Amino acid sequence: MKIDGKPFRSIWRDDAGEVRIIDQRWLPHELRIVPLDSREDFATAIRDMWVRGAPLIGATAAYGVACQMRRDASDAALSETWEILHATRPTAINLRWALDEMDRVLRPLPPGDRAAAAFRRADEIAEEDVEINRRIGENGLALIREIAAAKPDGAPVNILTHCNAGWPATVDWGTATSPIYHAMEAGIAVHVFVDETRPRNQGAQLTAWELNSAGVPHSLIVDNAGGHLMQHGEVDLVIVGTDRTTARGDVCNKIGTYLKALAAKANDVPFYVALPSPTIDWTVTDGLREIPIEERDGAEITHVQGRDDQGRITTVQISPDGTEGRNPAFDVTPAELVTGLITERGICSANADAMAQMFGDLKNAAQDRRHGG
Numbered sequence: 001m002k003i004d005g006k007p008f009r010s011i012w013r014d015d016a017g018e019v020r021i022i023d024q025r026w027l028p029h030e031l032r033i034v035p036l037d038s039r040e041d042f043a044t045a046i047r048d049m050w051v052r053g054a055p056l057i058g059a060t061a062a063y064g065v066a067c068q069m070r071r072d073a074s075d076a077a078l079s080e081t082w083e084i085l086h087a088t089r090p091t092a093i094n095l096r097w098a099l100d101e102m103d104r105v106l107r108p109l110p111p112g113d114r115a116a117a118a119f120r121r122a123d124e125i126a127e128e129d130v131e132i133n134r135r136i137g138e139n140g141l142a143l144i145r146e147i148a149a150a151k152p153d154g155a156p157v158n159i160l161t162h163c164n165a166g167w168p169a170t171v172d173w174g175t176a177t178s179p180i181y182h183a184m185e186a187g188i189a190v191h192v193f194v195d196e197t198r199p200r201n202q203g204a205q206l207t208a209w210e211l212n213s214a215g216v217p218h219s220l221i222v223d224n225a226g227g228h229l230m231q232h233g234e235v236d237l238v239i240v241g242t243d244r245t246t247a248r249g250d251v252c253n254k255i256g257t258y259l260k261a262l263a264a265k266a267n268d269v270p271f272y273v274a275l276p277s278p279t280i281d282w283t284v285t286d287g288l289r290e291i292p293i294e295e296r297d298g299a300e301i302t303h304v305q306g307r308d309d310q311g312r313i314t315t316v317q318i319s320p321d322g323t324e325g326r327n328p329a330f331d332v333t334p335a336e337l338v339t340g341l342i343t344e345r346g347i348c349s350a351n352a353d354a355m356a357q358m359f360g361d362l363k364n365a366a367q368d369r370r371h372g373g
């Protein structure tokens with residue numbers, strides 16, 4: 001997508017082949033581009049959320065393996081790099097997916113061939129992500145078009161989204177935002193309610209920033225406003241992203257997603273999840289019991305970052321000294337609250353049969369790998 005009219009991705013290789021990212025900690029106030037080189041650079045960038053969002057975490061890890069292969073392409077380095085990068089964040093399954101994929105491709109090769117093959121596969125993973133998200137956009141567009149057709153002429157389709165499942169969370173397009181960008185391109189009027197998404201404010205800082213840059217009409221709302229807006233008929237559709245979706249369609253996403261799904265159900269608002277296939281974890285079914293939920297530093301709750309009137313990015317404390325924050329970063333929305341999954345292959349019901357029918361090949365491949373096939 002574009003920043004000030006210039007096309008950008010969230011991660012790319014420069015003319016010399018070096019990996020560069022947008023350091024998202026400073027958005028929307030400053031656009032800082034940084035190189036990543038060592039395995040430690042990559043681990044820090046994922047752990048400390050310079051990059052974040054499930055698909056981008058996966059792509060970054062793939063490039064992390066590739067860069068390491070330039071330094072040391074031994075079997076031991078391959079295994080160690082898998083472990084180090086895998087330990088950075090626990091919830092988004094794209095991390096393990098990308099690391100397994102790199103291992104699958106590199107392990108059979110002689111060490112001398114691994115660096116070149118690793119960069120090839122990492123570039124492909126990045127390109128595949130862009131294409132998956134483009135298709136999610138096309139498939140979600142059909143949904144928005146249908147809702148638009150039932151509205152009075154010219155009235156915008158009001159879409160609520162939570163967190164940032166936009167292009168900064170992926171390599172490009174975003175997942176939840178891709179249908180919105182496709183609707184804009186198709187000339188359909190849309191308006192987006194952006195949940196601020198405490199504690200880290202990915203909605204206020206990233207989703208609002210990207211929609212603003214793309215000229216998409218939007219309103220920033222506090223996380224607690226969604227239910228009220230739904231009760232008053234102001235939301236036509238909810239679209240969120242996901243960090244891990246189970247084989248039966250339980251959806252793990254940013255903390256607060258579950259409450260939006262409950263409110264949507266109570267008010268007959270369709271609740272859709274934009275789901276790229278690498279975000280499906282075929283090894284788990286019961287999301288509530290089986291998905292590890294990241295617990296982050298309580299300081300993210302007790303403090304807030306913003307820009308002061310001197311233009312400096314600063315952090316302030318909002319709670320009393322001595323009060324500690326409890327900070328589970330994700331929650332699980334059970335499949336029965338999900339109207340449908342917008343995937344690159346089409347829209348799929350959130351249940352085991354429908355998912356197995358749409359992605360049977362991927363499910364079988366995952367099961368083969370699990371049994372050492």
Ligand SMILES: CSC[C@@H](O)[C@@H](O)C(=O)COP(=O)(O)O
Binds near residue numbers: 055174202241
């Ligand atoms: C396309 S991104 C989908 C999810 O990864 C996104 O909604 C989300 O929860 C991101 O969490 P974050 O903690 O910012 O990495």
